[in-house]
Amino acid sequence: MHTPAASTATEQTTPRSGMDLGPPVAPRHGALTPLRLDEVRLTSGFWADRQRINRENTLGHCQQWMERLGWIDNFDATADALARSTDGEHHGANFADSEVYKLLEALAWEAHRSDDAELDGRFTALVERVAAAQHPDGYLNTCYGRPGRPARYSDLAWGHELYCAGHLIQAAVARAKTRGVEEPLVTVARRVADHIYTEFGPAGREAVCGHPEIETALVELYRVTGEERHLELARLFIDRRGTGTLPPIHFGAAYFQDDLPVREATVLRGHAVRALYLAAGAVDVGVETGDQSLIDAVGTQWDTTIARRTYLTGGMGSHHLDESFGADYVLPPDRAYSETCAGIASVMLSWRLLLATGDPRYADLVERTLFNVVAASPRADGRAFFYANTLHQRTAGAVPAEDEVSKAAGASLRPPWYGVSCCPTNVARTLASVAGYVATRDAEGVQIHQYAACDIRTRLDDGTEIALEITTSYPRDRGIAIRVLTAGRFALTLRVPHWAQGTAVLAEGGRHRQLREPTFTVRREFAEGETLRLDLDLTPRFTRVDDRVDAVRGCVAVERGPLVLCAESVDLPADLDLEDLRADLSVAPHPHPEGATVRVRRRPEPVAWLGQWGPYGYPIHEDDRAPADGGKSAGFSTTSPAGEDRGDQAAEASVESTSASQRTQQVLLRPYHQWANRGPSTMRVWLPAR
Amino acid sequence: MHTPAASTATEQTTPRSGMDLGPPVAPRHGALTPLRLDEVRLTSGFWADRQRINRENTLGHCQQWMERLGWIDNFDATADALARSTDGEHHGANFADSEVYKLLEALAWEAHRSDDAELDGRFTALVERVAAAQHPDGYLNTCYGRPGRPARYSDLAWGHELYCAGHLIQAAVARAKTRGVEEPLVTVARRVADHIYTEFGPAGREAVCGHPEIETALVELYRVTGEERHLELARLFIDRRGTGTLPPIHFGAAYFQDDLPVREATVLRGHAVRALYLAAGAVDVGVETGDQSLIDAVGTQWDTTIARRTYLTGGMGSHHLDESFGADYVLPPDRAYSETCAGIASVMLSWRLLLATGDPRYADLVERTLFNVVAASPRADGRAFFYANTLHQRTAGAVPAEDEVSKAAGASLRPPWYGVSCCPTNVARTLASVAGYVATRDAEGVQIHQYAACDIRTRLDDGTEIALEITTSYPRDRGIAIRVLTAGRFALTLRVPHWAQGTAVLAEGGRHRQLREPTFTVRREFAEGETLRLDLDLTPRFTRVDDRVDAVRGCVAVERGPLVLCAESVDLPADLDLEDLRADLSVAPHPHPEGATVRVRRRPEPVAWLGQWGPYGYPIHEDDRAPADGGKSAGFSTTSPAGEDRGDQAAEASVESTSASQRTQQVLLRPYHQWANRGPSTMRVWLPAR
Incomplete structure (x- = not known):
């Protein structure tokens, strides 16, 4: 067992400044209380590295692209139109405003986290341009409602106006929680929310936006401001969804969850990001209004969705056509959509359910999704992004130009930007605030949900101060040291992640204990400076799948700890095509510093086909010529159904072949999130098994 | 062996009228010469039934919908605009004209085939409205080039102007071959072609249409009129394709085959219908210009596409997003697009390759595609249609309204009409002329490619008259009687379809002969009235698949003769969910009057999962608790990799369960083309195997 070196100084001790008025998600009720971003700070390792790259590269990258494409200019043009009634152009999709708002949210969290005055200045400058585009009555959208543009709310199905407002409000909430409610952006957002209340509140039109997102934002705003109307508006939007207020569309009402009221649905469906944002908002409304029926309904939807409509990576959404969940068990790896934003929305949803219920399964999914979807999106340098996150890349694609906008969501290498570029800014805001997912507290103590090197300092409601220093290089290494810096009883x-239950070992108070349950609580008097050591077994493992998932029947995946591994062509011997690789299940995968190795054989070439047509027929494999059991075995791996006379024909058709398929070799699998960082390649998560 | 009753009178002996100036596809060179539609006439059976329904129901259905939606009015509006420079509306997609033209083609073939004066009158009346919309310079399109509409050729990528012109020309060719070249529609089409020659010919702009189709049409027009410029124009369009004359689009240049010149491509790719129409046109140009490089290139593309990118049904195109071929071996049954029009275009292509080369593999694919794609599209009454032809319907959908246009291409029951309604009219023209695919001739005699009850009367180049009467109810029954009505040497x-090679038996000249090769030729003096009897073994068979087709790994299909069978929920016992059905391969499928029965077991419920997360983990099946070999076997069907200690845990986790999965039962499979004619249902072609 690896013992992490005790650390007395964190790697990053930036001074704090400003206020910290609450955690990113701040329910007023629930099983667990989240920590503020000044209560838990990542110090090194996987996520701290990504936060650094986010600050150094991604934030500027996003802003440069949006300046270049005119998405920020849209605000200036709108301000101009308001001042002088000019006809202004609009650049980008009708939801381009939301990208600017997600960048603002990322800047708000990051300026606070890294106490970076330059970032803070950029935030302030951007806010000035945004604020100037607000109409006198509070309306704010650069695509609608000014000369030369369509009228306000003239296209609720596709116009994204309330969706954009939601992201604006979330950016304002981030600022309120790091600099206070008097900040200019908070004022802008309150006026936006008040305007929407007038338009869509109890006295307004009975309608919803085609893209849910404002619901969760309004509840967060209410939590910051205490303004009951904003909660009421969120509840109205939740209650109206599924009552057919939106017009019929090509993809059907399920696309924007208008097919069924939230309380009646039993599974997530339709456009994945829409479905997940809506569900997050429904939990928020349920928690704040004490409406358990909403929390229960979404809990059921989550259960069903995880059981039947979620990729091994945690990714959601299997249709390219409409970016939607497919039917149950439709999880094709090669046409996985698994949009980055859906992964982020899933983390948001699971986090809310975790806070409401305390059920550690939600934290399991947060971990899986963070490591295998959110971390997979950005390129190693944070300047290019996956939008869709396929689990099987069959053909090595071209290298995207560094100065071109990608028009399509599917790509085999990460492009720098997209025409619809929701994912990069969503990654940015998530990474800047990712520490918020690490831990919570309750009346008795602290709960660690995600393992990362960090400092935790919090105070229980009874005044008990708790300070912990966690040292680990997990998930690279298995050991996690938790040093208690404050003596006391808590x-x-x-x-305990599901894959470690039964093998995890906790060393504390002089004993070693095997942990078999999803959580383990040490409840006692702690001494100052004592260290608990948790060991999470990172032996790589074969993962199998319910055989109703047709698309990967007969396949295995390899996981190691929370990481899904994959085979990438650049790691294979030159003479082995990825599509010919067949995993040998008779030997367990072997740990490797970069992931794991597995024993594979080459796919046996059919020696001949009987009655072949295209890829269809009756294959005769070399293996079938001399089966180990003398040819007596029936079943899928043999040539022909018993009781037919094809056996003779098979024998006739047999021809000479090599024994290449009998040779075994070891191939290296690496973490899925790392793939496509070494030039064009092909990749598989699911390996056909022999 | 079933012996078909000798028939002395055909079931349908309509009088002939008018001219028959050539077969639907009439190459001037090639291995085989097609027969004219007055040389081969279907008399009863599968296709004759469908021709009747097409005439009685489908043709009127299509015309009523297009009148109702204003697609025919578009021509009146255009005529009005030309006469009085009025601003007219345009209804439907920018290629709605092409649906009217495909209906005209269907009417032309059917009016001739059934000698129906009422149909002929409808054809003539429609042509008058179309002709009135032609501009003085020959241009004809209702969507472009008139007041209030975009300019001519202002959107070559998506405007479909030359595509529409192609369908107009094909309708005119059908009329020319059944009523002569002096017909008004032929004059209209020649003027259209001449206009396009001026605009896009050697002295015109170097461009192509985003949707290939005009190429094959122009060659057929040339074959009718002898006008060399039309062949030259077709060759130019073929040569220009793949040289980047089209603008960049979201889906990439491969979508409209502008990524590579036709001669350099080795596989069909991009939008399936576009790819197949283009390939058909390339063969036509190759044949008429003596350019073997074109024929060879398309032959290679066909080979590769059949081997890697074609569904068992013959269907092509696996992406819903862009209606395109996927990568090699991407053939998901549940997200199969397999557009009806792609099936029709594939038949057109294979027929041209068959005529050019004489290779019977092309006729094999024609048969497979006609029975399992083209025949699957129309509902039994010919008043509703599949656009996409999925091979796996997971959820039983709603019943489409009989008076509503379907907005989406995917449906679980056939809707009456679509917003983009290319398939119904394409089915109509194909059924009306389907007899053209039955037989050909060459210098020595006649070749029978498709088996159907029919009369064949033709004359070889040396003057030998050949008359055959074929009696059969194939593919329902196995026997085919070919009665020779004319004595003579030929x-x-x-x-011999690929699945019958080795089991087919021919009784002729007093002997029985087993046929093992793709074709068999009887070359001798025939006596008047003698009968040859061909027996094609219709024993149902399990079909397996190259295991690079990930989506159906571990599955089998059942075929019977040329028919792909399927399991449909309405045929299952009430207590067996289709998704729980697992085929038992130890017993061959059994013939049944409606198709076949197969022995199945119920999917074993995992008794427990170890470390389960969603549908992922380490399943412990009941079967695994007491394996036949005492638990020693390694491999995919057992619980855990050898060498790990999960075995103990598996034993611990085992719990009581029922033996339901051990019970076997017989289920009925019916022809795939029949599915979804009995109300909402779920359906599978590929059955998971145990």
């Missing part, structure tokens, strides 16, 4: 709860 | 070649 409860420390550790999540 | 060669009679019979195609």
Whole structure:
């Protein structure tokens, strides 16, 4: 067992400044209380590295692209139109405003996290341009409602006006929680929300936006401001959804969840990002209004969706056509959509359900999705992004130009920007605030949900101060050291990921304990400076799948800890095509510093086909010529159904072949999130098994 | 062996009228010469039934919908605009004209085939409205080039102007071959072609249409009129394709085959219908210009596409997003697009390759595609149609309204009409002329490619008269009787479908002969009235698939003769969910009057999962608890990789369960083309195997 070196100094000790008025998500009720971003700070390792790259590269990258494409200019043009009634152009999609708002949210969190005055200045300058585009009555959208543009709310199905407002409000909430509610952007957002209340509140039109998102934003705004109307408006939007207020569309009402009221649905469906944002908002409304029926309904939807409509990576959404969930068990790896934004929305949803219920399964999914969807999107340098996150790349694609906008969501290498570029800014805001997912507290103590090197300092409601220093290089290494810096009596709860239940070992108070349950709580008097050591077994493992998932029947995946691994062509011997690789299940995968190795054989070439047509017929494999059991076995791996006379024909048709398929070799699998960082390649998560 | 009753009178002996100036496809060179539609006439059976329904129901259905939606009015509006420079509306997609033209083509063939004066009158009346919309310079399109509409050729990528012109020309060619070249529609089409020659010919702009189709049409027009410029124009369009004359689009240049010149491509790719129409046109140009490089290139593309990118049904195109071929081996049954029009275009292509080369593999694919794609599209009454032809319907959908246009291409029951309604009229023209695919001749005799009850009367180049009467109810029954009505010396070649090679038996001249090759030729003196009897073994068979087709790994299909069978929920016992059905391969499928029965077991419920997350983990099946070999076997069907200690845990986790999965039962499979005619249902072609 690896023992992490004790650390006395964190790697990053930036001074704090400003206020910290609450955690990113701040329910007023629920099983667990989230920590503020000044209560838990990542110090090194996987996520700290990504936060650094986000700050150094991604934030500027996003802003440069949006300046270049005129998406920020849209605000200036709108301000101009308001001042002088000019006809202004509009650049980008009708939801381009939301990208600017997600960047603002990322800047708000990051300026606070890294106490970076330059970032803070950029935030302030951007806010000035945004604020100037607000209409006198509070309306704010650069695509609608000014000379030369369509009228306000003239296209609720596709116009994204309330969706954009939601992202504006979320950016304002981030600022309120890091600099206070007097900030200019908070004022802008309150006026936007008040305007929407007038338009769509109890006295307004009974309608919803085609893209949910404002619901969760309004509840967060209410939590910051205490303004009951904003909660009421969120509840109205939740209640109206599924009552057919939106017009019929090509993809059907399920696309924007207008097919069924939230309380009646039993599974997530339709456009994945829409479905997940809506569900997050429904939990928020349920928590704040004490409406358990909403929380329960979404909990059921989550259960069903995880059981039947979620990729191994945690990714959601299997249709390219409409970016939607497919039917149950439709999870094709090669046409996986698994949009980055859906992964982020899923994390948002699971986090809310975790806070409401305390059920550690939600934290399991947060971990899986963060490592295998959110971390997979950005290129290693944070300047290019996957939009869709396929689990199987069959053909090595071209290298995207560094100065061109990608028109299509599917790509085999990460492009720098997209025509619809929702994912890069969503990644940016998520990474800047990712520490918020690490831990919570309750009346008795602290719960650790995600393992990362960090400092945690919080205070329980009874005044108990708890300070912990966690040292680990997880998920690279298995050991996690939790040093208690404050003596006292409290409860420390550790999540045991599902794959570690039964093998995880906790060393504390002089004993070693095997952990078999999803959580383990140490509830006692802690001494200052004592260290608990948690060991999460990172032995790589074959993962199999319910055989109703047709698309990967007969395949296995390899996982190691929370990481889904994959085979990438650049790691294969030159003479082995990825599509010919067949995993040998008779030997367990072997740990490797970069992931794992597995024993594979080459796909046996059919020696001949009987009655072949295209890829269809009756294959005769070399293996079939001399089966180990003397040819007596029936079943899928043999040539022909028993009781037919094709056997003779098979024998006739047999021809000479090589024994290449009998040779075994070891191939290296690496974490899925790392793929496509070494030039064009092909990749598989699911390996056909022999 | 079933012996078809000798028939002395055909079931349908309509009088002939008018001219028959050539077969639907009339190459001037090639291995085989097609027969005219007055040389081969279907008398009863599968296709004759469908021709009747097409005449009685489908043709009127299509015309009523297009009148109702204003697609025919578009021509009146255009005529009005030309006469009085009025601003007219335009209804439907920018290629709605082409639906009217495909209906005209269907009417032309059917009016001739059934000698129906009422249909002929409808054709003539429609042509008058179309002709009135032609501009003085020959241009004809209702969507472009008149007041209030975009300019001519202002959107070559998406405007479909030359595509529409192609369908107009094909309708005119059908009329020319059944009523002569002096017909008004032929004059209209020649003027259209001349206009396009001026605009896009050697002295015109170097461009192509975003949707290939005009190429094959121009060659057929040339074959009718002898006008060399029309062949030259077709060759120019073929040569220009793949040289980047079209603008960049979202889906990439491969979508409209502008990524590579036709001669350099080795596989069909991009939008399936576009790719197949283009390939058909390339063969036509190759044949008429003696350019073997074109024929060879398309032959290679066909080979590769059949081997890697074609569904078992013959269907092509696996992406819903862009209606395109996927990468090699991407053939998901549940997201199969397999557009009806792609099936028709594939038949057109294979027929041209068959005529050019004489290779019977092309006729094999024609048969497969006609029975399993083209026949699957129309509902039994010919008043509703599949656009996409999925091979796996997971959820039983709603019943489409009989008076509503379907907005989406995917449906679980056939809707009456579509917003983009290319398939119904394409089915109509194909059924009306389907007899053209039955037989050909060459210098020595006649070749039978498709088996159907029919009369064949033709004359070889040396003057030999050949008359055959074929009696059969194939593919329902296995026997085919070919009665020779004219004494004489000639060669009679019979195609032996790939699945019958080795089991087909021909009784002729007093002997029984087993046929093992793709064709068999009887070359001798025939006596008047003698009968040859061909027996094609219709024993149902399990069909397997190259295991690079990930989506159906571990599955089998059942075929019977040329028919792909399927399991449909309405045929299952009430307590067996289609998704739980697992085929038992130890017993061959059994013949049944409606198709076949197969022995199935119920999917074993995992008794427990170890480390389960969603549908992922380490399943422990009941079967695994007491394996036949005492638990020693390694491999995919057992619980855990050898060498790990999960075995103990598996034993611990085992719990009581029922033996439901051990019970076997027989389920009925019916022809795929029949599915979804009995109300909402779920359906599978590929059955998971145990």
